[in-house]
Amino acid sequence: MIEQKIREIAKDLLSKKTVDLVIGFGEGTLPLRVTPRFIRSPEKVDRLIWNSFCENNLATYVHKFSRFKLGLVVKGCDARSVIALSLEKRFQPGQIFMIGVPCQRMVDRRKVSRAVKGDILQAREEGDLLYVKGDGFEVSLKRNDFLYSSCQACTHRNPTRADVMVGDPVEELPLKEPYHEAKEFEKMSPEERWKFFEKETSRCIRCYACREACPMCYCSECFVDSSNPKWIEKSFSPSDLQFYHIVRAYHQTGRCSGCGACERACPMEIRLGYLTQKLNQDVKELFKFETGIGSEAPPPLSTFEIADKQDFIK
Amino acid sequence: METNWEPKILAFLCNWCSYAGADLAGTSRIQYSPNIRVIRVPCSGRINPLFILKALQSGIDGVLVSGCHPGDCHYISGNYIGRRKSTTLKRFVEFLGIEEGRVQFSWVSAAEGGKFSQVVDGVTQDIKKLGPIKRFVKKQN
Numbered sequence: 336m337i338e339q340k341i342r343e344i345a346k347d348l349l350s351k352k353t354v355d356l357v358i359g360f361g362e363g364t365l366p367l368r369v370t371p372r373f374i375r376s377p378e379k380v381d382r383l384i385w386n387s388f389c390e391n392n393l394a395t396y397v398h399k400f401s402r403f404k405l406g407l408v409v410k411g412c413d414a415r416s417v418i419a420l421s422l423e424k425r426f427q428p429g430q431i432f433m434i435g436v437p438c439q440r441m442v443d444r445r446k447v448s449r450a451v452k453g454d455i456l457q458a459r460e461e462g463d464l465l466y467v468k469g470d471g472f473e474v475s476l477k478r479n480d481f482l483y484s485s486c487q488a489c490t491h492r493n494p495t496r497a498d499v500m501v502g503d504p505v506e507e508l509p510l511k512e513p514y515h516e517a518k519e520f521e522k523m524s525p526e527e528r529w530k531f532f533e534k535e536t537s538r539c540i541r542c543y544a545c546r547e548a549c550p551m552c553y554c555s556e557c558f559v560d561s562s563n564p565k566w567i568e569k570s571f572s573p574s575d576l577q578f579y580h581i582v583r584a585y586h587q588t589g590r591c592s593g594c595g596a597c598e599r600a601c602p603m604e605i606r607l608g609y610l611t612q613k614l615n616q617d618v619k620e621l622f623k624f625e626t627g628i629g630s631e632a633p634p635p636l637s638t639f640e641i642a643d644k645q646d647f648i649k
Numbered sequence: 650m651e652t653n654w655e656p657k658i659l660a661f662l663c664n665w666c667s668y669a670g671a672d673l674a675g676t677s678r679i680q681y682s683p684n685i686r687v688i689r690v691p692c693s694g695r696i697n698p699l700f701i702l703k704a705l706q707s708g709i710d711g712v713l714v715s716g717c718h719p720g721d722c723h724y725i726s727g728n729y730i731g732r733r734k735s736t737t738l739k740r741f742v743e744f745l746g747i748e749e750g751r752v753q754f755s756w757v758s759a760a761e762g763g764k765f766s767q768v769v770d771g772v773t774q775d776i777k778k779l780g781p782i783k784r785f786v787k788k789q790n
Contacts, residue, residue, distance in 0.1 A: 520744070529746025529784050558699065566699055574706055574787035581745060581785075585698060588737050613744050617737055636737070639729035641719065647739060648732070649755035649768055 337436060338385040340501045341408060344434055348406045349377040354432050357406035358393050359383040366458040366467075367444035371396070383408070386460050387442040387478055392416055392596040394550035398425050405431050410438040412485075412594035414494035415627025416550040419590050422634055425553065435497025437505040440479075440486035445604065447481050485595025485608050488515055495628055517613040531606075536576040538603040545607055546583060548600035551590045558582060584610035589618045589635035592626045656710040656776040660685045660769070661700065663693045663728070666717035666758045673762030681766035682773035685713065692716065694727030698738045701752055708786050711751050711776035715768065718756040728756075747784055750775040 345357040361372030361382045369388045374380055385408075393407050394416035409417060414435055420426065447467060448455055457468040465476045490513065493504040512518055520528055543559070546552045558566045559579055566582075568575050583597075584607065591611040598608045618624050621644055622635040662668040668689050674681060690696055693716025701712050714735060722728040735754050743749050753775070755768045 517744075525743065525746040525748060527746070528744065532745050533784075566703060572787060574785060577785055578702060578706055581702060581742070582699060585738065585741055588741075610741075610745075614737065614741060617740050621736060622733070636730070636733050639726060639733055641729070643729065643732055644736060645719070645732055647736070647754060649753065649771065 342380045345380040346377045354406040355403040359408040360389040390441045392594045398553045408434045411491040412592045415592035418627035433497040435494030435500045438492040443483045514616040516609040535605045539576045544600040545597035548596040588614045658685045658711045659704045659709045660713040663716040665723040667715035669759035670757040670765040674765045679766045681769040692727035694731035710782045715755045
């Protein structure tokens with residue numbers, strides 16, 4: 336079982352002092368939630384778990400714990416983020432020990448809570464079914480009906496690189512339509528797209544959770560916090576909210592692994608995934624680059640080809 | 650909308666080619682639309698996409714970015730790097746729903762005063778057709 340293996344590997348790493356700490360997932364305080372767990376001693380590895388709610392991208396901690404040797408539990412998307420960070424030289428070679436876990440795709444807790452009436456008090460997972468219990472109801476749900484949209488768009492569920500793999504690789508399911516969210520929006524008219532973007536961003540409370548959850552947002556001073564030059568006002572005017580979201584997404588060009596952590600972190604449930612998905616689609620189409628797949632190619636915006644497309648330039 | 654509205658266009662011109670091209674247009678007394686405001690930058694690769702977005706947000710109706718032709722960059726590869734940024738940014742703002750043509754790009758060398766005037770006239774025409782910027786611009790109270 337995956338959970339057991341993760342614990343064994345973590346125990347081994349910690350007792351041999353290969354790493355200073357192992358970051359994995361632990362039981363959350365609420366049903367359908369797990370929390371990142373930081374294990375420093377081999378006795379405590381039993382706190383690590385693995386289930387369908389291990390949604391966080393733990394690569395975020397790579398630069399938050401830059402002075403430690405880390406053992407990191409990574410899914411396919413997290414591994415891609417770690418590789419992208421290594422291309423940007425965010426850690427020393429050998430500093431990160433990746434414990435790769437083939438991902439069964441994660442369950443969207445919001446979709447689950449919307450499917451039932453009332454608060455969920457208990458949840459349990461067995462095979463392909465979720466048993467959800469609450470005040471006056473008890474239902475079983477098929478987990479595959481409640482997957483995150485980012486997970487539905489996933490083409491790399493197996494970590495592309497890992498120091499040790501837990502369990503057997505899963506079969507990569509071919510997608511009916513890659514980048515389905517971006518494609519859906521491309522069919523709309525610019526007016527409709529703008530209206531949608533305007534409506535979504537108008538809910539933003541500027542908590543910057545999307546930025547904090549993202550492993551690629553590590554600037555020591557974010558453009559929103561900079562006062563000289565002051566790119567953006569600290570206001571809630573629609574234009575400033577749009578500005579933040581445009582630039583936050585655009586800064587992910589060629590760096591986003593499509594893990595969907597930004598969208599999941601948003602307390603206002605703003606649709607953010609389609610923006611970075613569009614960028615990923617463009618980068619793949621224009622520069623044949625996919626984040627975290629090949630670990631040699633430099634980030635696409637830091638390099639060029641003489642033959643790059645330029646039909647839009649007069 | 651005012652009847653005699655004229656678009657405000659911001660042009661980022663690279664120091665070594667396009668700015669000199671604009672200079673040549675001037676010294677050759679070539680006429681072009683007076684709607685552009687020029688900002689001289691060292692290289693088209695210097696242009697941070699934030700500049701363009703900030704300009705649109707501040708009420709600029711259109712942005713023109715112009716640099717050296719491929720292969721002519723004073724810094725060898727600045728315009729190639731800039732080209733990648735331009736490509737992705739242009740596609741992205743259009744995907745969001747900002748009208749096509751608000752942000753335009755061109756290559757103008759120091760010898761192309763005539764081309765510079767054509768480019769500026771073309772951009773001005775396009776922006777006049779689009780009208781004043783409504784999306785994304787910050788309303789002044």
